[in-house]
Amino acid sequence: VLATVRYGESDVIVKMLTESSGLRSYMIRGLQKSKRGAFRPAMFQPLMQLQIQAMHRDKGQLERLTEAKVAVHYLSLNSDIVKSSMALFLAEVFKMTLQEQEPNPDLFTFLSEALLALDAADAPMNFHLKIVLEFQQFLGCYPDFKQGNQPYFNLEEGVFQASSAGVTRHGSVVQDLCTLAKTPFGQLAQWKTTTQQRRALLDLLMDYMQMHATGFKRPKSIEIYRQVFG
Known part of the structure; x- marks a missing residue:
């Protein structure tokens, strides 16, 4: 995780360096209000290492994360x-x-x-x-x-x-x-x-x-x- 930018009231754009797809940006809906969802704000602290699944359309747009979990517990x-x-x-x-x-x-x-x-x-x-x-x-x-x-x-x-x-x-x-x-x-x-x-x-x-x-x-x-x- 390289950076997170708040988008609207509860959404977040996360910029990541991925092993298989290089630099990518993902829109995560409702992260700021997430309590029981698949994603937690703490997962996206600077330089967290995650294991992710994502849908890449490769059209220069924001991509979509479908799954994420902490890969390295610091x-x-x-x-x-x-x-x-x-x-x-x-x-x-x-x-x-x-x-x-x-x-x-x-x-x-x-x-x-x-x-x-x-x-x-x-x-x-x-x-x-x-x-x-x-x-x-x-x-x-x-x-x-x-x-x-x-x-x-x-x-x-x-x-x-x-x-x-x-x-x-x-x-x-x-x-x-x-x-x-x-x-x-x-x-x-x-x-x-x-x-x-x-x-x-x-x-x-x-x-x-x-x-x-x-x-x-x-x-x-x-x-x-x-x-x-x-």
Whole structure:
């Protein structure tokens, strides 16, 4: 589930990334008033993983869900305030950048496994950064880390270089970007970062995506996240 938009008094439009049909939008009638129906509002929280049956007419219109149930029961993603805030932010990033109508099994698997890793993490503070960075592989704009020992990162070209030519960043945030790329999900908890480090990395990633990802704008949920966690 990428996003839900209220439509009228009780209906909802749900935008989803599906494994077999790519990006789809579904109209769910009466969801806001549903108490005993087939669908519950809690099922459509950001980044919930569902097993669905649907009728696809493939005419560019809203599709119809016929059945849905929770496929993955998260341990803490929806109840932990840090993780749920990250989920809200990530869902906004995915919603703005995913345009594919065609199925992409590799992308679907990556997102599913990344969310499971976030859900299971005891120390999740770096996970949203790692997910955003690795997600860029599917957008075709993953940075080239071959020259990661160079002091400057060129945001326009996505490469590391010796000079400050172009739109660049330098200093500790560039070193942290390289560390983030080299650190697997299973070792993120051991990488101790400060609030200042994470802010700088997030700003760099957002600036980079604004240059390379069609339709991407700085998510509003970033400011909410910072107000809560500093």
